Amino acid sequence: MKRQKRTVGSAFKIPLTDNTHSYGIILEKASVAIFKIKTNNSLPISEILKEDVLFIVAVYNSAITSGRWEKIGKTPPDERFTILPLNFIQDSINPEHFEIYDPNTGQITKSSRENCLGLECAAVWEAEHVETRILDHFNGKENAWMKQLQIK
16 A cells, blocks of 8 residues: 555545445544545545535544555535534543543543533544444444443
């Protein structure tokens, strides 16, 4: 596989183990937006951007730079991705202790459990875990990685 640079705004194709694929784009702060797409067809970026976002997570650089996820082009600026969504942090020793992490600023503030509900856990994902999460979503199956990262 050819090594690739991680360039904000680049669209990429994510191969899935059932011989289909999904798509995403590289965002700021190590994040990617994964689109609600599972297909056998090659889609132009203009069509990909019309779809809903399935989730936004931070991923290890190797997901992009290794060539595992093939870059397919550059996207035009999209207001949906100007501000990254907040994440929650739950203390593993004291599970009643919550914080909210703002990936845009790096700021962490104390929070309540209620204010964290519906937020993505602050975590960095491996490429294969993102791929499994996409497949599990489309197969209506609970994702093991999401289960580990859910609020306890």
